[in-house]
Amino acid sequence: xxxxxxxxxxxxxxxxxxxxxxxxxxxxxxxxxxxxxxxxxxxxxxxxxxxxxxxxxxxxxxxxxxxxxxxxxxxxxxxxxxxxxxxxxxxxxxxxxxxxxxxxxxxxxxxxxxxxxxxxxxxxxxxxxxxxxxxxxxxxxxxxx
Amino acid sequence: xxxxxxxxxxxxxxxxxxxxxxxxxxxxxxxxxxxxxxxxxxxxxxxxxxxxxxxxxxxxxxxxxxxxxxxxxxxxxxxxxxxxxxxxxxxxxxxxxxxxxxxx
Numbered sequence: 264x265x266x267x268x269x270x271x272x273x274x275x276x277x278x279x280x281x282x283x284x285x286x287x288x289x290x291x292x293x294x295x296x297x298x299x300x301x302x303x304x305x306x307x308x309x310x311x312x313x314x315x316x317x318x319x320x321x322x323x324x325x326x327x328x329x330x331x332x333x334x335x336x337x338x339x340x341x342x343x344x345x346x347x348x349x350x351x352x353x354x355x356x357x358x359x360x361x362x363x364x365x366x367x368x369x370x371x372x373x374x375x376x377x378x379x380x381x382x383x384x385x386x387x388x389x390x391x392x393x394x395x396x397x398x399x400x401x402x403x404x405x406x407x408x
Numbered sequence: 409x410x411x412x413x414x415x416x417x418x419x420x421x422x423x424x425x426x427x428x429x430x431x432x433x434x435x436x437x438x439x440x441x442x443x444x445x446x447x448x449x450x451x452x453x454x455x456x457x458x459x460x461x462x463x464x465x466x467x468x469x470x471x472x473x474x475x476x477x478x479x480x481x482x483x484x485x486x487x488x489x490x491x492x493x494x495x496x497x498x499x500x501x502x503x504x505x506x507x508x509x510x511x512x
Contacts, residue, residue, distance in 0.1 A: 284510060286498055306495075314506050315498035319471050320465045323492055336417075337495075344499045349494030358463055359419045359494035361482035372511050 264397045265365040265385040267291070267300050267339070272400050274303045276381055279343035279369040282308065283376050285317040286343050287369075292330050293338035295325075300365070315354070316342045332378035341367035348372070348395075351381035351393050363392040365396070411439055411483055414490040422450040431489070436468065437479040454491065457480070463494040495504060 271291055279287045288308050293298035304326060309319035318326070330336060340361055344352075349368035351359070359366060370382040387394045410430040415423050423429050430449065433439040444451035454464050459478060467490040473481045483489065488502045501509065 287491070288495070290495075310496075310498070312498065313510070314501050314503060315496070317494055317496035320474075320494070323465060323495060324467050324472075324490060327490075327492055340495060342497060346506050347499045347501065352498065354500040355497035358494065358496045360463075360495070362418055370465060372509075375511065 265300075265339070265367070266298075266399045266401060268401050268403050270299060271303050272383065273384055274305075275339075275341050275367065276369060276383065278305045279341075279371050279381065280374075284313045284345045284379040285311055286313060286345060288316040288318065288340075288342040289399050290326070290337040290341070290364075291339035292333070292335040294333050295336045298338060302335065307309060313345050327365055337364050339367050340364045341369065341397070343369045343371055345371050345375075349384045351388060352384055356388055356393060362389045367398075410485060412488045413439065413443060414488065416492055418493060419450060419453055419491065422447040422453075433483060435479065436466065436473055436481045436483060436489065439483055440479070463496060465492045465494060466490070467492070 278289060286308055289305040292302040292304055293299040306318045306322060309315040310317045349370035351366060351368060366386045366388050368384050373379060383398060385396050385398045387396060410432055412428050413427065413431045414428050431439040431442045433442050440451055440454055454461060460466060468481050468483055469487055
């Protein structure tokens with residue numbers, strides 16, 4: 264199960280809506296081993312594409328160095344699909360490389376940049392196997408890192 | 409002194425869980441061969457044919473090796489090599505498929 268606070272959930276949805284029709288992407292970092300997503304880090308989609316996302320390689324290095332210094336890991340890796348359902352594609356599955364992460368998929372296909380509900384779903388992706396999990400949104404405040 | 413190689417989570421199965429291992433060589437290619445001799449199987453995860461895999465990023469002293477000569481990038485004692493898989497994916501459609509599916 265993914266447990267995520269309301270502010271972080273809303274921030275992910277807002278990022279996906281803002282970048283629509285391109286795919287949006289980012290992570291929520293948290294203390295290593297805690298399974299607690301705390302620090303929302305939106306990333307630039309270097310592909311700037313409605314069908315593909317990739318963290319810029321130099322941003323990626325900076326992100327991982329920063330997480331390393333803080334003893335954090337990417338608890339959530341999120342991205343959006345902008346014309347299809349919030350389910351990992353074959354591309355997503357093939358490239359998933361964080362076995363400890365919750366892979367969050369948001370679909371903006373219904374409302375695009377506008378207000379309105381989105382699909383927000385979470386998965387484990389390990390060795391090509393996808394397991395959907397429940398998402399619980401909590402009202403606790405995001406801890407300030 | 410040797411070269412420190414930082415290993416991403418997904419490849420730590422090859423390093424007994426170690427986050428960093430040491431390697432030797434004068435080029436990135438030699439360092440990877442040295443890694444392979446101590447951690448068999450890891451090379452295949454980094455290299456496809458004669459080049460780095462498209463979705464594996466390697467940095468020598470914070471420089472992306474794609475801009476410094478790829479596998480031929482020089483390394484020296486005390487240098488740090490960081491390996492990071494790309495964080496990437498996407499809906500898997502072509503642009504044309506996307507356009508015919510999108511609600512626009």
